[in-house]
Amino acid sequence: MLHAMAGRHPGFAAQGIAYHRGAFVPMEEATISIATHAFNYGTGCFEGIRGYWNAEREQLYLVKLRQHFRRLLNSAKLFRIDIRKPAEDLCEIAVELIRRNGYREDVYVRPLAYKASPIIKVGLLNLEDAYCCFTAPMGAYLDITNGLKVTVSGWRRNDDNSIPARAKATGGYINAALAVADAQAAGFDEAILLTHDGHVSEGSAANLFLVIDGRLITPAAADDILVGITRAAIIDVAGRLGIPVEERRVDRSELYVADEMFLCGTGVQVAPVASVDGRVLGDGKLGDVTRQIQDTYLAAVHGEMPEYLDWLTPVYEP
Secondary structure, three states: OOOOOOOOOOOOOOOOEEEEOOEEEEHHHOOOOOOEHHHHHOOEEEOOEEEEEEOOOOEEEEEOHHHHHHHHHHHHHHOOOOOOOOHHHHHHHHHHHHHHHOOOOOEEEEEEEEEOOEOOOOOOOOOOEEEEEEEEEOOOOOOOOOOEEEEEEEEEOOOOOOOOOOOOEOHHHHHHHHHHHHHHHOOOOEEEEEOOOOEEEEEOOOEEEEEEOOEEEEEOOOOOOOOOHHHHHHHHHHHHHOOOEEEEOOEHHHHHHOOEEEEEEOOOEEEEEEEEOOEEOOOOOOOHHHHHHHHHHHHHHOOOOHHHHHHEEEOOOO
16 A cells, blocks of 8 residues: 655754865854845756665764765856865764764755855846755655556656756755645655657656666656766666666556666655556565565665765764
């Protein structure tokens, strides 16, 4: 039976200490003006980074930390934002922020770079750039056990020639918000967006994989997907498990006839899909390939598999 609340979580509240304008400050002091350019025009970019608590080792592991900050710098470059710090420094700030908050549970890290000038003016040039980072406890974002009900959205995915799809732009996520809100209002858990020429792109804020005849199939980078860090991790896992992977164009009808399907991303982790537009996939339960991928991924990010430790940055001193 599908989880009734999947996709309708109340959110995860930020807390404790934040990093804002070059200093660690209480969260309530990490504020901006309502005239801030990014607040008015969506001129910012961000990342989402998960940390997983391993109680046995009393260690918190941040997943693919450097890769996330390298992508943030690439996004900032597209939007003419100068963070003025290399990825290594941003990693150190994130680790120190977690330490100062003293988390002993799964956590989410949200760094943002944005246009900070309090000015009414459309554009990107000659504006102040700023950087901040905050954290929140984070458990399951979507139900990852029973399978999601998804629908193909009437909203199309951002085209890379309008809002760059490979960048995590704050303003671009209104596209995802419209799609997932309509899906949830219609009784679904998630939405799948198509490209402007009608091919499958991704979920509202997650990449997707199909399982067809024992192969993993995922839309290609040119189909307006965010080139996900978790997506790359899943391809890595599949390779080590001997599961073939194809990155290619995916037709809408393939969604309905796939043997299995799952969404993946920092937030959603590996979330199986039970049905698409009312069409049940397989037997409507967690499929064998999806289970194998999910089990391996979750063990890896919790620091339980030595061969994946290079994915992880430990927060606390041993």
